[in-house]
Amino acid sequence: MPKKALVFMRYGPYRSLKLTVEHRTFRLQGMISVLQRAGHRVVLQKIEDWDALELLVNGEVIFQCKISDLDFGGDGNLDPLCEKAKLAVLHAY
Template sequence: MPKNAVVTLRYGPYSAVGLSVEHRTFRLEGLQAVLADDGHEVILEKIEDWNVVELKVNGEVVFYCNIKDLEFGGDGKLDPLCQQARVAVLNAY
């Protein structure tokens, strides 16, 4: 995938520390940083599926995971899921 691709980051609501179920982006910060460092444009899109994160490139889902498995905050460089997502985007057609 060439640099400067448009990546749609779709995310669903989740419950954090017993709080109400809402769309939160705190766990997406590292993923966004890793993709931005590669020069991709990241578009956030809320979905209604609970605990879901999907990355879409050219209309195709290239990566998905549970949002609770992503590290909270940070730059994503040490999060193995962020690195898997990065590779999936780089290998997308």
């Protein structure tokens, strides 16, 4: 895959602190930072699947996880899911 890929980050609503279920990007910030530092362009897209995160490159889902499994805030350097996502984008076709 080219070093500069267009990554579509599709994310669903999730419950934060036992409050209402909404689309939020707080937990996505670390992954967005990691992908952008690697030279990729990230486009956010809301979906209706609850607590779901998908990364698409060239129309193919290359990475999936639960949003609630991501670390809250930060730069993503210490979150192992962010590293897995970065490698998935690197190895995408």
